[in-house]
Amino acid sequence: xxxxxxxxxxxxxxxxxxxxxxxxxxxxxxxxxxxxxxxxxxxxxxxxxxxxxxxxxxxxxxxxxxxxxxxxxxxxxxxxxxxxxxxxxxxxxxxxxxxxxxxxxxxxxxxxxxxxxxxxxxxxxxxxxxxxxxxxxxxxxxxxxxxxxxxxxxxxxxxxxxxxxxxxxxxxxxxxxxxxxxxxxxxxxxxxxxxxxxxxxxxxxxxxxxxxxxxxxxxxxxxxxxxxxxxxxxxxxxxxxxxxxxxxxxxxxxxxxxxxxxxxxxxxxxxxxxxxxxxxxxxxxxxxxxxxxxxxxxxxxxxxxxxxxxxxxxxxxxxxxxxxxxxxxxxxxxxxxxxxxxxxxxxxxxxxxxxxxxxxxxxxxxxxxxxxxxxxxxxxxxxxxxxxxxxxxxxxxxxxxxxxxxxxxxxxxxxxxxxxxxxxxxxxxxxxxxxxxxxxxxxxxxxxxxxxxxxxxxxxxxxxxxxxxxxxxxxxxxxxxxxxxxxxxxxxxxxxxxxxxxxxxxxxxxxxxxxxxxxxxxxxxxxxxxxxxxxxxxxxxxxxxxxxxxxxxxxxxxxxxxxxxxxxxxxxxxxxxxxxxxxxxxxxxxxxxxxxxxxxxxxxxxxxxxxxxxxxxxxxxxxxxxxxxxxxxxxxxxxxxxxxxxxxxxxxxxxxxxxxxxxxxxxxxxxxxxxxxxxxxxxxxxxxxxxxxxxxxxxxxxxxxxxxxxxxxxxx
Amino acid sequence: xxxxxxxxxxxxxxxxxxxxxxxxxxxxxxxxxxxxxxxxxxxxxxxxxxxxxxxxxxxxxxxxxxxxxxxxxxxxxxxxxxxxxxxxxxxxxxxxxxxxxxxxxxxxxxxxxxxxxxxx
Numbered sequence: 001x002x003x004x005x006x007x008x009x010x011x012x013x014x015x016x017x018x019x020x021x022x023x024x025x026x027x028x029x030x031x032x033x034x035x036x037x038x039x040x041x042x043x044x045x046x047x048x049x050x051x052x053x054x055x056x057x058x059x060x061x062x063x064x065x066x067x068x069x070x071x072x073x074x075x076x077x078x079x080x081x082x083x084x085x086x087x088x089x090x091x092x093x094x095x096x097x098x099x100x101x102x103x104x105x106x107x108x109x110x111x112x113x114x115x116x117x118x119x120x121x122x123x124x125x126x127x128x129x130x131x132x133x134x135x136x137x138x139x140x141x142x143x144x145x146x147x148x149x150x151x152x153x154x155x156x157x158x159x160x161x162x163x164x165x166x167x168x169x170x171x172x173x174x175x176x177x178x179x180x181x182x183x184x185x186x187x188x189x190x191x192x193x194x195x196x197x198x199x200x201x202x203x204x205x206x207x208x209x210x211x212x213x214x215x216x217x218x219x220x221x222x223x224x225x226x227x228x229x230x231x232x233x234x235x236x237x238x239x240x241x242x243x244x245x246x247x248x249x250x251x252x253x254x255x256x257x258x259x260x261x262x263x264x265x266x267x268x269x270x271x272x273x274x275x276x277x278x279x280x281x282x283x284x285x286x287x288x289x290x291x292x293x294x295x296x297x298x299x300x301x302x303x304x305x306x307x308x309x310x311x312x313x314x315x316x317x318x319x320x321x322x323x324x325x326x327x328x329x330x331x332x333x334x335x336x337x338x339x340x341x342x343x344x345x346x347x348x349x350x351x352x353x354x355x356x357x358x359x360x361x362x363x364x365x366x367x368x369x370x371x372x373x374x375x376x377x378x379x380x381x382x383x384x385x386x387x388x389x390x391x392x393x394x395x396x397x398x399x400x401x402x403x404x405x406x407x408x409x410x411x412x413x414x415x416x417x418x419x420x421x422x423x424x425x426x427x428x429x430x431x432x433x434x435x436x437x438x439x440x441x442x443x444x445x446x447x448x449x450x451x452x453x454x455x456x457x458x459x460x461x462x463x464x465x466x467x468x469x470x471x472x473x474x475x476x477x478x479x480x481x482x483x484x485x486x487x488x489x490x491x492x493x494x495x496x497x498x499x500x501x502x503x504x505x506x507x508x509x510x511x512x513x514x515x516x517x518x519x520x521x522x523x524x525x526x527x528x529x530x531x532x533x534x535x536x537x538x539x540x541x542x543x544x545x546x547x548x549x550x551x552x553x554x555x556x557x558x559x560x561x562x563x564x565x566x567x568x569x570x571x572x573x574x575x576x577x578x579x580x581x582x583x584x585x586x587x588x589x590x591x592x593x594x595x596x597x598x599x600x601x602x603x604x605x606x607x608x609x610x611x612x613x614x615x616x617x618x619x620x621x622x623x624x625x626x627x628x629x630x631x632x633x634x635x636x637x638x639x640x641x642x643x644x645x646x647x648x649x650x651x652x653x654x655x656x657x658x659x660x661x662x663x664x665x666x667x668x669x670x671x672x673x674x675x676x677x678x679x680x681x682x683x684x685x686x687x688x689x690x691x692x693x694x695x696x697x698x699x700x701x702x703x704x705x706x707x708x709x710x711x712x713x714x715x716x
Numbered sequence: 717x718x719x720x721x722x723x724x725x726x727x728x729x730x731x732x733x734x735x736x737x738x739x740x741x742x743x744x745x746x747x748x749x750x751x752x753x754x755x756x757x758x759x760x761x762x763x764x765x766x767x768x769x770x771x772x773x774x775x776x777x778x779x780x781x782x783x784x785x786x787x788x789x790x791x792x793x794x795x796x797x798x799x800x801x802x803x804x805x806x807x808x809x810x811x812x813x814x815x816x817x818x819x820x821x822x823x824x825x826x827x828x829x830x831x832x833x834x835x836x
Contacts, residue, residue, distance in 0.1 A: 496801060503800035504728055506819040511734030514822045520737055543819050
C-alpha cells in the first residue's frame, strides 16, 4: 500500500478532527436532547472522513478500494444516525426503539455486504477504476443498481430528518429566526454536497458530503452548546406554550389568530389548535361577544374578567399587550389569561366570613374594642360606643382607654395591662369601673388578649361586658351576708348569755334541792322527799334543754369548734354508757356494748362531742324502746373510718319521716307527752356534730321493728 | 388527821353557800367572791382543792388558773373549774383537773372533790 498525502487534504483532515472532537464533546454532554445520536453521527462522519482521506491518499486501486469500502460503513450509517437525532431532537424519541432501529439498519447492512462482495456481482459498482486528475489518483467508479437503492434510501432518511427538523424550526419564536435559517442551511449542506457529487453536477471527483456533515455538525453543535438553543427551542413552544396553565393567544394586526395554546382553547372550550390558526379571534370567542367588543381596540390591559353565569362562571386574569416591530408599527397582540376562579372563590369566601364575623362583632351586645400598643382605641363596636354615651365610633377612635377609667383606679388598671404586656399573658380578666359621658359610673368585666403581629405585640383586644347590675347585686348580697352573719353571731351571743343566765339560777335550784334531798337541812318526810325529787328531775330536764339550745345555736351559726386530742374509743363508750344500763334495767331492756378489737386503741378527735353523740343516740334509743334491747357496736369497716352503731327494737321510724328526723325541733310525734319530752334538738345536734367531724350518719329503720343509727367517723 | 383545805372562789353567793354546805363535812373551807381577793389569799394559803368559777369580778378564773398552774407551790393543788358556758368549758379542759358545767350537782361535786383530793 502506498500513499500520497497532499496539502489539499488538510481541510478534510481538519473536518475529520472537528467531527471527532464534536463526537467526544457531544458524548460528554449527552444529557442534552438528541446528543447521543448526534455523537454517534459525528463518530460515523469522523470515520467516513478519515477513511476518505486515506482513500484519496492511496496511490493504487486496491488501497483506494480498501479505504473506500471501509468508508461506506460511515456513509451508510450516517443517515440512520441523522434520522434518529432528528426524531429525538423533535420530541419523537419514543418512535426510535430497538426494532425500528434494526429495520432502518437492514438496508445499510445489505449495502455493506454488497460492497464487500462487489467483485462477485458488480451490483454496487459495475466498474472500478483509477483515474488521474491534476496529478492525483482518483477512484472513478461507475455506480451499479444497488448504489442507487442505497442513495435513494439515504436521501429518504436524510429528507425525513430534514423535514422533521424544519417543521420544528418553523415553530420557533420570531427572534430566533436568524439562527433558524442558519441551522437550516447547516442541515441542508451535506444533502446538497452529496447530490452535487453523486449526480456530478459540478465536475469534481472529491465527494463533499462528509464536508457537508461537518458543516452541519459545527452549526448544530454551536447552537446546541453555545446558545443552548437546541435544549429548549424545539420544545419551547410545545412545552412552554402548550404546557403552561395560562392561556395564550397571539393575534396579528387584523385580529386573526397567529398562535393559540391548549390552555387557551380549553378555557374557551375548544380543541385542536391547528384549525384555529388564521381565524378571526371574534369567531372563536363568539360565546363572549361583549368581551371581544370591550377589548377590540385595547392595546394594553391587565384585568380580572368574569365569564359565564352560575356554576359554570369562571374568573380570568386577562393581560393584553401589543407587539410592535422595529418601526413601532403594530404587528399583533398577545393575550394571556389565567384562570383565577379558585382564588376568586376563596377570596369571596374570606370576604363572606369576614362579613359574618364583622356582623357578629358589630351586633354583639358585648363590648368589643381594640387599642394599639400605646392604649389608643383603634376599634370599638357599636355596643362600646353606645355604652360610653357616644354616637359614632369615630368619636372614640384615637382616644386613650385610660381616659374612660375611673380616675382613682387608672394607675392600677394601667399597671394591670402593663404587666400583661410585659409577662405576655395571653388573656386576663379584670373588673373595674369606667365613666361614660355625663359622669355615669359603669362597671366592666373584661377579658383582654394581646394582639400579635408575628412575634410582636401590637395592641390589645378587649371583650367586655357591663356588670354594673351584677356588681350592685353582689354588693347587696355581700352586705346581706355580713348582716346575716352579724345577726347570727348576735343570736349566738344572746343564746350564750341567756343560757348562762339560766344556768346560774338553775345551779341554785339544783343545789338546794339536792342538799334537801340529802337531808342536809334536816330529815325530810317521804312526801317532801318526793317533791324534792320532782324539783330535781325538772331541773335536770331544764338544764338539758339549755344545753341543747346552746349547742344548736352554736352549730347553726358555725361557731362550734372541735377540740381534738387522742382518746380511747373503748373508754369513751364505757364512760358515756355508764349509768345507761341502770336506766335500761329499770325499763326491763337488754343493754349491751361491744367494741371490736380492730378499732384503734387511740383515735384523734373531739371526745367530748363524740360522747355527746353517743349519749344522744343511746338516750333516744332507751327513751323510745319499750321492750327488747338496745345495743351499741363499735367497729372498723375499713382502714379510713370507724363506726358507732346504735340498734334498738323500738317503735321504728316511718320512711316518710326518716328524712326529716335530723331537722331541728322535730319529733316524730309533735304532741308533747311525758314520754317524748325534749326540745327535739338531739338528732339535729348529733347530725351537725357528725358533719362537723367530716363523718356520716345513716338511719335504717322499720316501723314496729326498730331503728339503727350508724355514725361513721374518719380516722385521721 | 386535819381536813384538806378547799378554796371556793365563786361570786354567786347562793352557789357559794351550796358548795360550802356540800364540802363542809370533808374539807377545811376558805371562800372568796372575786378574783383579786382570791389572788391575795393564794399568796398565803396552799389549798388542796380549788373550786374555781370561770366568770369572776376582777381577775378572771382563767388568770387565777394560769397563776396556780405556774407556781411550784401549787403542784399538789387540784382545780375544779365551774362554768355556765360550755364553749369555755371545752377550751379549758386541758388546764383544769375537772371542768363542771353549771348547774352543778352537789352530790357529784362532793364525790369529785373527794376523789381528786386523795390523788397524790
